[in-house]
Amino acid sequence: MSDPVVVIENLSFRYPGADADVLRNVNLTIERGDFVAVVGGNGAAKTTLCKTINGLIPHYWAGEFAGSVTVDGVDTYTSSVADLSKKVGYVYQDFQNQLVRPTVRDDVAFGPINFGRASHARDTDAALEALGIAGLANRYIWQLSGGQAHLTALAGALALRPDVIIVDEPVAELDPARAEEIYERLAELNRAHGVTVITIEHHAEFVARYARSVVLMAEGSPVWHLPIEEALARTDELEQHGIPAPQAVQAVRALGVDAAPRTPAAAAALLRDRVSFDRRDRAHAASEPAPEPGRVVAEVSRVTHGYKSVGGGITRVLDTLDTTLRSGERIALVGGNGAGKSTLLKLLAGIIVAREGDVTIDGRSTRSVSAREMATTAAYLAQHPQLMFLKGTVRDDVALFPRSRRQPDAETIIERVLERVGLVSLAQRDGRTLSGGQQRRATLAIGLAMRPKLLLLDEPTSSLDTRSRDDVTTMLADLADTIECTVVATHDMQLVAEWASRVLVLEDGRVLADLPPRALFADASLLARVRLRPPQIAALGRELGMDPVPLSVAEFVSATSRLEQEVA
CATH class of the missing domain: 3.40.50.300 (P-loop containing nucleotide triphosphate hydrolases)
Known part of the structure; x- marks a missing residue:
């Protein structure tokens, strides 16, 4: 049974002084409890779209606004940003600017206290616990790593117990392990607490691993909104919009397997019976001479x-x-x-x-x-x-x-x-x-x-x-x-x-x-x-026992072709 939490109908928006609409006749429905990745090239209006969901557009960024956006039945045009913040948590790409108090606990508690909630202490503790940063509660903001600061900003949004969390570019400035940690925490919020998660993302491997559905944006409007398996199957269309499939998907398809594995491990499982990788292929490594040292x-x-x-x-x-x-x-x-x-x-x-x-x-x-x-x-x-x-x-x-x-x-x-x-x-x-x-x-x-x-x-x-x-x-x-x-x-x-x-x-x-x-x-x-x-292709090579590990899909396919011939 359908239970929409975000409904966007005939939405168009133009920034002041712009020659054309940035959002163009957008129609989109997001179901409660979904984990949605919004993808598309730079300039596709992904961030602008998401700012209409928490009311920053049109209440903070004014402009020509037409159509309607509702969140859990509340019209964002007639509501206020403050009221909408109780329903929609937003973590910006430049999340450091959201941290306004001296310590982690102070910052996470800022929203609930501002709204005069009697449950502010309990809500703060719950948010810190849910994101695994309770041990940082008394740490000063300036002492945090990038990943810890990002989780703190996310906890501040979560402490208001919103129905929807929007995270703009969750992994843009994080090392790979901390990026994975952010997504694991978001996935846990989605699974265990039923929070609807919307991320704006360029990294196809994270989309493949964590999203349940994908919205492809182009020229200010959704091209489609599909379940993750169907989205990953549209590799040619995603490529046309500047979003190549994850390397694991590219690899299995290059070898003639019509599938869209979401992880290197899943790709390896598809390929193990197809080609033997037991033999160590050192010929390629030996063909890479060490360059002469320069000045x-x-x-x-x-x-x-x-x-x-x-x-x-x-x-x-x-x-x-x-x-x-x-x-x-x-x-x-x-x-x-x-x-x-x-x-x-x-x-x-x-x-x-x-x-x-x-x-x-x-x-x-x-x-x-x-x-x-x-x-x-x-x-x-x-x-x-x-x-x-x-x-x-x-x-x-x-x-x-x-x-x-x-x-x-x-x-x-x-x-x-x-x-x-x-x-x-x-x-x-x-x-x-x-x-x-x-x-x-x-x-x-x-x-x-x-x-x-x-x-x-x-x-x-x-x-x-x-x-x-x-x-x-x-x-x-x-x-x-x-x-x-x-x-x-x-x-x-x-x-x-x-x-x-x-x-x-x-x-x-x-x-x-x-x-x-x-x-x-x-x-x-x-x-x-x-x-x-x-990278996914190196991880896939390791899963299959390749030595040396491949650094690109082309290398992987080339090595695979050689081994297939030898096995034959």
């Missing part, structure tokens, strides 16, 4: 660094860290939230100077060269691209460095860079108005215009749809003729597998391991220690 671009020598705490002491982030970066290397920095990845990037850029030890870039110590001067050699691109836009147009942002240095070929550099990243047609747009993928390309253009030897990127694929993520990966690979060495701090293990030539695994402020991607994903104990999760 030293940067050297980090016994670097220790930390930040002052509220109590006046120093919270150590890096501890006597040593590493050398060479030309021709594509280096991925990986590790859990708080491992020191972003701090190391800023030290390499000369933005900050180590408390102890030395960082040398192209033969110059960052202690003796200003950050402004070091920018000619090392370019740092921030995790949040909006921070890179200082001017009114993309062209002026790209031009800022070469023009300020009065480079004689500045205009030629600007045009060449804009063409290279495919932004000529958007050069007159304000960078802050671009889509997520366009913003990443624009920040790359800003970095390229500086013509550095060392390019440093912090989470370049965070919050991107798969098509935009692949564009960034391709551009990074194409920069080998322009940039001597590229270093990327990332939680994106597929980026590590497909792009990196070397991986530095950070733990407790030190380099725990320095190895190629294939060796990383074959080392189960190392992955478990630093709470990393391999």
Whole structure:
């Protein structure tokens, strides 16, 4: 029997000053107790749609609103955001901005206390317990890891006992283990407490594992809303909208199996009887010669660094860290939230100077060269691209460095860079108005215009749809003729597998391991220690006993074809 909790009818919405509707004649019904993943490319209006469910549109973001949205029978247009917050909990993509009180307990209790609920203490304890963070109740907000802060924001929404929880990009800035933890907690809320969960998601593997139904958005309207099995079966249609199927699905279908497994283990079960993987296939590994070491671009020598705490002491982030970066290397920095990845990037850029030890870039110590001067050699691109836009147009942002240095070929550099990243047609747009993928390309253009030897990127694929993520990966690979060495701090293990030539695994402020991607994903104990999760295709290879593990679906299929012939 149907029991709808969210009903959207003939909904259209246009932001003030916009030339066209962002939402266009949306009709959608979400059943009580469902776990819904809203998917689609950057700019498909997924977040805008969800903000109509909790009343932020039209009560906070005003505009031209037509149609109706009801939640548990309450019309969001005639209700208030405050009243709707009792029915709809919302965790934003930038969830840190939701944490407004000094301690975890204070923050989670904020909503129930504000509404004058006599049950506020009980509701707070229940929310903390449900999300497994009761032990953090007295911890200060600034002491939390990214995953803990995300769970705290979720607990604050849950404490109001809503019928619906909406989480925008649950895993965008989290390491793989903490991302999985967020989804496990959401699944538990859905199963054990009957909470309707809606997530906005770009990661197909999480959609496959946890969602019960999928809404595909394109150009401001749902293309369809289907149960998860039917949604995963529409691989071609999802691909057309920039959402490739999870690697496990791609792999089994490439081998002629018409199925949509939701996990690598399920894919392995389908393939074990089809092909024998008992033989160890080392031929492929032997065909990968170690590259000749290039010249030293940067050297980090016994670097220790930390930040002052509220109590006046120093919270150590890096501890006597040593590493050398060479030309021709594509280096991925990986590790859990708080491992020191972003701090190391800023030290390499000369933005900050180590408390102890030395960082040398192209033969110059960052202690003796200003950050402004070091920018000619090392370019740092921030995790949040909006921070890179200082001017009114993309062209002026790209031009800022070469023009300020009065480079004689500045205009030629600007045009060449804009063409290279495919932004000529958007050069007159304000960078802050671009889509997520366009913003990443624009920040790359800003970095390229500086013509550095060392390019440093912090989470370049965070919050991107798969098509935009692949564009960034391709551009990074194409920069080998322009940039001597590229270093990327990332939680994106597929980026590590497909792009990196070397991986530095950070733990407790030190380099725990320095190895190629294939060796990383074959080392189960190392992955478990630093709470990393391999890409689905590597996990599938391990399930089937493949040695070496594959790093892409193409590698997997190629190795499988060879083995099938040998078995035959």
